[in-house]
Amino acid sequence: MPKPKNQFVDIGNARFEDQEAVMREIIASDHCPFCQENLEKYHTQAIIKETEHWILTTNKWPYKNTRVHLLAILKIHVEHLYDIPPAAGAELIEIMGWAEKEYKALGGxxxxxxxxxxxxxxxxxxxxxxxxxxxxAAEGYEPTRFKIGKNPRDF
Ligand SMILES: [Zn+2]
Incomplete structure (x- = not known):
């Protein structure tokens, strides 16, 4: 049976020790680190672009073997796809297209x-x-992996 989880973050999915430390702080504060009023407390990366619905920034803990790893954070607290305002969906596609050009990404x-x-x-x-x-093109390059579903040992 899964352990009771924090409402806002899942420390079982953390990938780095310093990331876990920040997550412990968030759990102690019992608030959402990506809601606008808290974002700047935890997210020290530069904001690349801000639109009506999204904040585009770099990932503080990029995946291995990435040249570019950006996050587009929705400005309102939503956890499910069915709650995303349709206009925000359209805007997200525009932002991703912008990033593709801006970072001269041939693919990703x-x-x-x-x-x-x-x-x-x-x-x-x-x-x-x-x-x-x-x-x-990096030395020792290996494919970037995107995990979906927690490791059994982390439940
Ligand atoms: Zn939030």
């Missing part, structure tokens, strides 16, 4: 987890989309 992925973090493997429940370009 645009991914968004949703809902229960046991299923999504997300660390933060507040919806955010990821824009990922692998660094295929």
């Amino acid at each position: 992925a645009f991914a968004m987890r949703f809902g229960d973090t046991d299923y999504s493997a997300g660390t933060i429940s507040h919806l955010h989309a990821q824009f990922i370009v692998p660094d295929i």
Whole structure:
């Protein structure tokens, strides 16, 4: 049986020790790290672009083997795809297209987890989309992996 989880973050899906430390702080404060009033407390990365519905920024903990790893964070607290305002959906596609051009990405992925973090493997429940370009020219390059679903040992 899964352990009781924090409402806003899932420390079982953290990938780095310093990320876990920040998540412990968030759990102690019992608020959402991606809601606008809290975002700047935890997210120290530069804001690349702000639109009506989204904040585009870089991932503080990029995946291995990525040349570009951006996050588009929805400005309102939503955890399910069915709660995304349709206009925000259209705007997200525009932002991702903008990033593709801006970072001269010849290819990559645009991914968004949703809902229960046991299923999504997300660390933060507040919806955010990821824009990922692998660094295929880097020394020791290996394919970038995007996990969906928590590891059994982390339940
Ligand atoms: Zn939130």
